[in-house]
Amino acid sequence: MITIEHLCKSYGKTRALGGVSLTIPSGGVTAIVGPNGSGKTTLIKSILGLVKPDSGVITIAGKSINNSDDYRAGIGYMPQIARFPDNLDAVSAIELVKSLRGYPADCDERLIDALKLRPHFGKPLRALSGGTRQKVSAVIAFMFRPAVVILDEPTAGLDPLSSSRLKDHIIEMKASGAAILLTSHIMSEIEELADSIAYLLDGSIIFHEPVASIIGKSGERTLERAIARRIENGKELL
Amino acid sequence: MNALWKVARFTATDIFRSKWLPVYTVFFFLIAEGLFRFSGDSGQALVSLTNITILLIPAASIIYGALYFYGAREFIELLLAQPVGRKPLFTGLFSGIAGALGGGFLIGTGLPCLLHGTADDRITILAILSIGVMLTLIFVALALLVAVRSDEKVRGVGICLGLWLAFAILYDGLIWLVLALFADYPLERAAIVMTTLNPIDLGRVGIMLRLDIAALMGYTGAVFEQFFGSRVGFTLTSGAMLAWIVAPFMLALRSFSRKDF
Numbered sequence: 001m002i003t004i005e006h007l008c009k010s011y012g013k014t015r016a017l018g019g020v021s022l023t024i025p026s027g028g029v030t031a032i033v034g035p036n037g038s039g040k041t042t043l044i045k046s047i048l049g050l051v052k053p054d055s056g057v058i059t060i061a062g063k064s065i066n067n068s069d070d071y072r073a074g075i076g077y078m079p080q081i082a083r084f085p086d087n088l089d090a091v092s093a094i095e096l097v098k099s100l101r102g103y104p105a106d107c108d109e110r111l112i113d114a115l116k117l118r119p120h121f122g123k124p125l126r127a128l129s130g131g132t133r134q135k136v137s138a139v140i141a142f143m144f145r146p147a148v149v150i151l152d153e154p155t156a157g158l159d160p161l162s163s164s165r166l167k168d169h170i171i172e173m174k175a176s177g178a179a180i181l182l183t184s185h186i187m188s189e190i191e192e193l194a195d196s197i198a199y200l201l202d203g204s205i206i207f208h209e210p211v212a213s214i215i216g217k218s219g220e221r222t223l224e225r226a227i228a229r230r231i232e233n234g235k236e237l238l
Numbered sequence: 239m240n241a242l243w244k245v246a247r248f249t250a251t252d253i254f255r256s257k258w259l260p261v262y263t264v265f266f267f268l269i270a271e272g273l274f275r276f277s278g279d280s281g282q283a284l285v286s287l288t289n290i291t292i293l294l295i296p297a298a299s300i301i302y303g304a305l306y307f308y309g310a311r312e313f314i315e316l317l318l319a320q321p322v323g324r325k326p327l328f329t330g331l332f333s334g335i336a337g338a339l340g341g342g343f344l345i346g347t348g349l350p351c352l353l354h355g356t357a358d359d360r361i362t363i364l365a366i367l368s369i370g371v372m373l374t375l376i377f378v379a380l381a382l383l384v385a386v387r388s389d390e391k392v393r394g395v396g397i398c399l400g401l402w403l404a405f406a407i408l409y410d411g412l413i414w415l416v417l418a419l420f421a422d423y424p425l426e427r428a429a430i431v432m433t434t435l436n437p438i439d440l441g442r443v444g445i446m447l448r449l450d451i452a453a454l455m456g457y458t459g460a461v462f463e464q465f466f467g468s469r470v471g472f473t474l475t476s477g478a479m480l481a482w483i484v485a486p487f488m489l490a491l492r493s494f495s496r497k498d499f
Contacts, residue, residue, distance in 0.1 A: 011498070048319045064441040069323045077319040083312035087255040093313075096248050100241055100320045140316070 001026050002047060002148060002179055007056030009042055009203075016042040017053070026119075026147070029170065029180040031190040032228065034200035041080070043200065044150055048077055062147060073101060076146035080153045082126040082133035085096070090136045092122045104144055111139045116167045131157040133180040138166055142173065145179050149173055149180045155189060167193060170177045187224035191215075199227070242333070243327040245317070250341075253306065264296060273355035283354070284362050287347065287445045291370050292333020292438050293406055295343060296377045300398045303381025304442025308391040315499045328382075328494040332487060336378040340371045365448040366480050375483045376437045378404075383490035384410040386497060407435045414460050430465050435481040440475055 002024040009017040016039045024030045032040045034137040045051040047058055049065065049072065065071050080196065084093055112118055113136040125133055133233050134157050141149060151170070170193055174180055185188050191211060192196065198208040207214075207230075211223060216228035253259050253350055255307040269290055273283040307314075308329075344367060351363045401424055413432050417425055433439045447466050465471040 050315060050318055051495065052498060070321050072319060079312065079316060079319075081312055083308045084251050085306075085313055087252050088313075092248070092252075096244070097317075097320055099244050100317065100322050135315070149422070194389065211375065212288040 001060065002181070003057075003059045004043075004047070004194055005057045005059075007043070007058065007214065008054045009039075009046065009051060010054060015203050017046070020056070020200075020203070020205055022198055022205060022208060024148075024179050024181050025176045026179045027174060027183055028195040029174050029193050031197045032181065032183045033190065033197050033202055038169040038200040039203040040200055041152065042151055042203075044181065044183065047148075047150060048075065052174035063147035073144075074147045076135075076144060076149045077136045078141035078149075078151045078154050080156065082130065084133065084136070085098045086124065086126045088125050089119065090125060090128075093136060094140060094143070101144055106145065107143050107173075108145050109139075109143065111135075111142055111166075111169055114169065115139070115162050129157075131162070133157060134158055135162060135165075139171075142169060145176075147178055149178050151180065153184055154182065155184070155186065174228060187222070187227065191223035195208065196217075197227075199225075199230075240326060241322045242330040245322075245330025245331035246329055246337065249306075250338040251329055253335065253338035257394035258302070259338060262339070263342040263346040264456070266343055267349060270347045271353075276349050280354060280356055280359050281362075283367065288366055288442070291343075291366055292373065292441045292445070295370050295373045296406060296438055297402050298380045299336075299339055299374045299377035299386075300402050301337065301395065303378040304385045304394050304398045306335055307331070307382055307385035308394065309395045318499060324495045325491060328491050332378060332382055332490075336375050339378065340374040343367075343370050343374060362445065362448045369444050371480075372479050372483065374438065376479070376486070379483060379486040379490060383493065384487045386490050386493045401437060405436055405438045409439065414441075433473060434478045437479065440479055440482070444475060444479075456469075462484050 001020075004020055004022045004024075007017050007020040009015075020039070020043060021236070022030075022043075031114065034040055045058075045184055046053050049067070049069070060071055060074065063071065098104075111212060113137065117135050117139060119131070120128055120132055125136065134154075136153065141151065152195055153171070155166060167189070170180060170182075174193075180193075182190070182194060194211055196208060196210045197214060199206045214230070215221075215226045218229045220226040220229055242441065270283075270287055273286050275281060277283040277286065314327070316333070318324065348367055351359075351367070355363050380401060384397045384401070385394050388397060413429065416432070417429065422429075433443055445468055447463055466475055
């Protein structure tokens with residue numbers, strides 16, 4: 001479980017996060033939704049230690065992550081953009097991450113075959129499509145059976161079959177007890193995968209509710225329309 | 239093997255795989271080989287090699303170092319999301335880039351020197367190779383300092399080019415201007431101080447004094463020889479070169495450790 005308390009971050013005069021508090025439970029998928037520039041990426045990167053918050057506390061499984069690197073052994077991260085050094089091939093990228101994690105014994109390599117990545121293993125990553133590079137990121141994120149999975153727009157650029165298989169894997173990870181944090185602009189995907197949605201606007205969480213509750217309250221049939229209705233009504237956003 | 243060496247080995251291997259590094263190595267090989275073959279005198283060849291080395295290595299190191307960092311930025315983020323500290327990761331990155339470039343220079347220049355250099359040239363060749371490696375370390379450290387602090391690639395590469403231009407060309411112009419404006423005053427000591435403030439000048443003087451051509455530089459050359467040739471001078475200049483490696487590296491490491499990615 002991830003617990004975030006009063007997280008603040010500003011870049012110069014621009015406030016990215018203004019006291020965000022959020023709990024991401026194990027065995028569930030929490031989606032972070034919000035317009036561009038609302039603070040989603042800053043929130044994710046704060047959990048990963050890529051961004052240094054100005055104040056606030058983040059704990060994972062009860063332990064504060066401050067000034068620590070080891071906690072990331074329990075995190076799998078799939079970034080929004082999969083870019084690698086020009087001459088790198090998929091095997092070398094995966095091997096490097098494996099070696100940095102001390103070659104764990106029980107690596108889960110099923111996604112390599114599920115996403116049909118093996119035929120591309122020897123090719124330089126620069127020669128592969130954005131979608132194929134994204135698959136390499138997915139394999140790295142899930143390979144070490146992490147207790148926490150952070151996915152930033154995971155299916156953007158993937159073909160329908162790969163996207164479907166990745167979603168199956170996410171559901172499987174959730175069932176195994178992982179805490180999954182997801183950002184996506186595809187509402188149907190969030191509706192399919194997420195248990196709850198945290199709506200972020202200008203660095204603050206406007207609401208954090210179960211998906212069923214958001215749809216139920218709105219009277220709409222889909223999550224996309226339910227959220228659109230809620231934004232149009234706008235009380236919470238003003 | 240710890241994270242630092244894993245990242246260093248990975249970075250060096252990645253650079254060795256690129257087409258750029260073989261071109262860099264072969265370029266130095268052809269230049270050195272050509273100079274030895276066509277100049278007739280190995281001493282003359284080494285003077286020309288010195289001039290090429292101290293101009294080209296800083297340019298190549300600072301531009302390539304910055305471009306590599308910008309190109310690998312997203313991958314660095316992915317590595318930082320692993321259980322790895324920022325300091326070993328950055329140090330590994332620096333060691334890998336500098337190691338690959340330094341290795342390319344040593345192989346490209348060292349082979350012709352081994353083949354054609356005479357016994358009398360040994361010290362000079364050693365000076366050229368070691369100063370070439372030190373300039374590589376200095377300018378890769380400067381490249382990473384700029385790239386870590388500036389997120390915009392075009393701006394960062396522009397600053398790197400400007401730094402090279404300043405150290406390689408403009409700084410000498412400034413020294414000459416000062417010497418010309420204050421020609422009536424004894425400026426030898428000032429010239430020595432100004433020289434130590436520029437790593438390229440330090441490298442140039444270090445090699446030139448080994449070539450025994452300081453006498454050609456007149457009275458100033460004699461003062462330089464007296465100072466830089468002495469044990470104190472050698473220690474101070476070695477210390478200044480070391481400081482030129484350590485200071486930008488430490489500043490870059492500090493910025494990298496605090497950076498928001």
